[in-house]
Amino acid sequence: MQRRVVVTVFEGFQxxxxxxxxxxxxTADLLLRGGGYRVDVAAVRPGTITAHGGVPVVAATALDEVAxxxxxxxxxxxxxxxARPAxxxxxxxxRRLAGRARRVASVCTGAFLLAEAGLLDGRRATTHWVAARALAARYPAVRVDADPIYIEERGVWTSAGVTAxxxxxxxxxAADHGPAxxxxxACGLVVYLHRPGGQSQFSTAMRAAAPRAEPFRELQAFIDGNPAADLSVPALARRAGMSERHFSRVFARQTGIPPGRYVERSRADxxxxxxxxxxxxxxxxARECGLGSPDTLYRIFRRYWRISPGDYRRRFHTKES
Known part of the structure; x- marks a missing residue:
C-alpha cells in the first residue's frame, strides 16, 4: 500500500x-514496485504555480480539498x-492537514510556515542557516538549532536548506522501510548516502569568514590541507610572523573563529x-587528522555530529569494497 505524501507549494517556492x-x-516507490509512495502537490488554489526561477508546476489539488x-x-x-505577513x-x-497527517515535515524556510501554524512550538527545529536567526527571533517558542541537516522531534521533521x-x-x-x-x-539518484541528521550544515570553511588578508587565506588553506601538522597557536603565529597574542586576535577578527577552534573543527572535517x-x-x-587518539576523535564526533565515529562510518561510508 502506497504512503501518500502531500507537498504544499506557493508562488515563488524553491x-x-x-x-x-x-x-x-x-525512486523508493519504483524499487518497492509500487508499494512505496504517492506524491500529490497541493496549493491554496489548484492550477499552475510558478517556482522561484520561473518554472511552472501544476498543483492538482486545493489544500482544503485534500481528501x-x-x-x-x-x-x-x-x-x-x-515573508511576513504569511x-x-x-x-x-x-494547520488543518497537519492535524490529519501521520507526520509533518518542512524543507528549508518551510519551517517558517510550520512555526506560523504553531506546529513547532516547544520543539527543536532547523532551517536554512541564513534564516535561522530570523526564525528564532520571530518564533521564540521554537528551539531553533541552525547546525543539523535535519531534526525530528515528536513526529515533526525540519531540514536545512535546499538540497538537505x-x-x-x-x-x-529509512524510517519507513529501513536504511538499506x-x-x-541514494545510489540510484547518484547522491551521497543518507547523512545522519546531526551532521552539520557547514564545513569548517563555510563556518569561517573568508580572511581579507592574503597571508591568512594561505594560512587557512594550510590548516585545512595539513591536519596532522603542528597547528598549535605558537606554531601558527610563527608561520604568520606574529606574536601569539596578536596572531590570535587578528585570526579571530579575520575569520570570526578563534584559531584553536578553527583547527579543531578542520581536523574533525x-x-x-x-x-x-x-x-x-x-x-x-585519529592520527592522520591530527586528533591523536580514538578517545579524542570520539569526543569530537559526539560534540559536532552527535554520533560516534563508528556509527558515522557505517551510515556514510562511500568507498567501494
Missing part, C-alpha cells in the same frame, strides 16, 4: 525543495515562506572525510 524529495519518494488519509505533509520553502490561507491549510531536503526524504524512507532501501535510493572514503582503522584516522 523548486528543488519539491523535486528533490519527490524524486526520492518516486483521504495523508501519511506525510511536506511543506517546502522559498523566499515567500519567510499567507493566512496557506498557513490555515497547513533530499537527506530529509532519505531519512523518512534509503541507500539503494578531515576525520569525517577519512571515515567516508577509507577503511583506515579508527586509531589511524
Amino acid at each position: 523548486l528543488l525543495d519539491l523535486s528533490g524529495p519527490a524524486d526520492v519518494f518516486a 483521504g488519509p495523508v501519511d506525510t505533509l511536506l511543506v517546502v520553502g522559498g523566499l515567500a515562506a519567510s 499567507d493566512r490561507d496557506l498557513v490555515d491549510g497547513i 531536503g533530499v537527506d530529509l526524504a532519505l531519512a523518512l524512507v 532501501l534509503a541507500r539503494d535510493v 578531515a576525520a569525517r572525510r577519512l571515515l567516508e572514503t577509507t577503511d583506515h582503522p579508527i586509531d589511524r584516522v
